[in-house]
Amino acid sequence: MLTKRIIPCLDVKNGNVVKGIHFLGLKKVGDPVALAKKYYLDGADELVFLDISATVEKRKTMVDIVKKVAKEIYIPFTVGGGISTIEDVRDMLMAGADKVSLNSAAIRNPDLIKEASKRFGNQCIVLAVDAKRRKDGSGWNVYIEGGRKDTGIDCIEWILKGVSLGAGEILLTSMDADGTKDGFDLALYEAVSKVVQVPVIASGGCGKMDDFVDALKVSDAALAASIFHYEESNVQNVKKYLKEKGVAVRI
Amino acid sequence: MIGIIDYGMSNLYSVKNACDYLGLDSVVSKDVSILSKCDKLILPGVGAFQDCMHTLHSMGLYDFIVQQVNNDVALLGICLGMQALFETSEENGLCDGFGFLKGHVCHMEDPSVKIPQIGWNVLESNHPQAIFKENTYVYYVHSYYAKDMDDQDLIGYSVYGSMKIPGLVMHDHIMGCQFHPEKSGEDGLKILEYFGKEF
Numbered sequence: 232m233l234t235k236r237i238i239p240c241l242d243v244k245n246g247n248v249v250k251g252i253h254f255l256g257l258k259k260v261g262d263p264v265a266l267a268k269k270y271y272l273d274g275a276d277e278l279v280f281l282d283i284s285a286t287v288e289k290r291k292t293m294v295d296i297v298k299k300v301a302k303e304i305y306i307p308f309t310v311g312g313g314i315s316t317i318e319d320v321r322d323m324l325m326a327g328a329d330k331v332s333l334n335s336a337a338i339r340n341p342d343l344i345k346e347a348s349k350r351f352g353n354q355c356i357v358l359a360v361d362a363k364r365r366k367d368g369s370g371w372n373v374y375i376e377g378g379r380k381d382t383g384i385d386c387i388e389w390i391l392k393g394v395s396l397g398a399g400e401i402l403l404t405s406m407d408a409d410g411t412k413d414g415f416d417l418a419l420y421e422a423v424s425k426v427v428q429v430p431v432i433a434s435g436g437c438g439k440m441d442d443f444v445d446a447l448k449v450s451d452a453a454l455a456a457s458i459f460h461y462e463e464s465n466v467q468n469v470k471k472y473l474k475e476k477g478v479a480v481r482i
Numbered sequence: 483m484i485g486i487i488d489y490g491m492s493n494l495y496s497v498k499n500a501c502d503y504l505g506l507d508s509v510v511s512k513d514v515s516i517l518s519k520c521d522k523l524i525l526p527g528v529g530a531f532q533d534c535m536h537t538l539h540s541m542g543l544y545d546f547i548v549q550q551v552n553n554d555v556a557l558l559g560i561c562l563g564m565q566a567l568f569e570t571s572e573e574n575g576l577c578d579g580f581g582f583l584k585g586h587v588c589h590m591e592d593p594s595v596k597i598p599q600i601g602w603n604v605l606e607s608n609h610p611q612a613i614f615k616e617n618t619y620v621y622y623v624h625s626y627y628a629k630d631m632d633d634q635d636l637i638g639y640s641v642y643g644s645m646k647i648p649g650l651v652m653h654d655h656i657m658g659c660q661f662h663p664e665k666s667g668e669d670g671l672k673i674l675e676y677f678g679k680e681f
Contacts, residue, residue: 233599234602302499305503305665
């Protein structure tokens, strides 16, 4: 039986892992290579690195981090953040990443999804979507540029388009829930899982173990940062708990 | 020395990194003069079956691999590289593989599950064996799987929906993993280590 995946996320800025609330107010939490190794040994099923460095120069350090991580962990990992060209995709895959996630650049140039998936395979192209509920409650809009800009595009429509262009997985972050520890936005994942065939990774809002149980009913994998970074719980404990609750996990 | 065959179809360095970690001497190359010195070969691969076979033919690697296998060199196919070991694949139209193993690669047909299968699945034992233990989990990424294979060749399989997915196959000195042993944590590394040290 295919298991549900638990994916710690590491936001990396200028070579350090950081974590913020509602996409703002960043705190340093550690060294990316050391944290990656720790999560690997704790039983993480996969890792995601999001590079939130502001400049191209600092992003070069991400390639070096990816190379080091690839020698330390033997589970799949995804790298995202600032990837905007086919060359960026290639650089990350060549450095040892298994997948890349595309976000703002895919909105600006949807053909990037098509070109990258055709060249490197759908399995390594993850469409990352930051979604926020519309004020009238009629659904969710896609935001870009680290959550600063409302594109006005409907989240479900964009995801369907992304999948048709070749995205192999969807990493869907609820901006309303991100960093709050109030639980995942379940309605969002339910709505998306209903309409797409590719796996959906739920992200944003995880604060306690039961949040994972709920999220995994409507998604294939759950991503979290805070709950792991601050040692409130480790991956092993979360998976033990999930198993007790009847969720199929690798343990 | 293990030769990791570079035909431009995958992230070869994750296989190389895993070999390094396990202390297995390995080299990544597309050069027949280098690969012919290796006593074991690994054929990795992601992408589409036809592209894989065409590329192997056009680079002269197809004939080389057949020749080495005939000379008793051990071969491990990973993911698409495993599918290439069978007789044919129906991906984007019927295409011949190496035919080292009996069987045909077909598209997953169960509409109740997501396709591709992406993630960790339990590797179940088909015959009593000493290669992997109970409760072994391996990481899969694929939309096609081998059917009609010889049951003797099937060492380990995973259940996905109503399908029995051949995960680990062996025939004489040929071995194949549909999953990625280099990305399946300690369980996967043990299987890669078995190929490198005992197979």
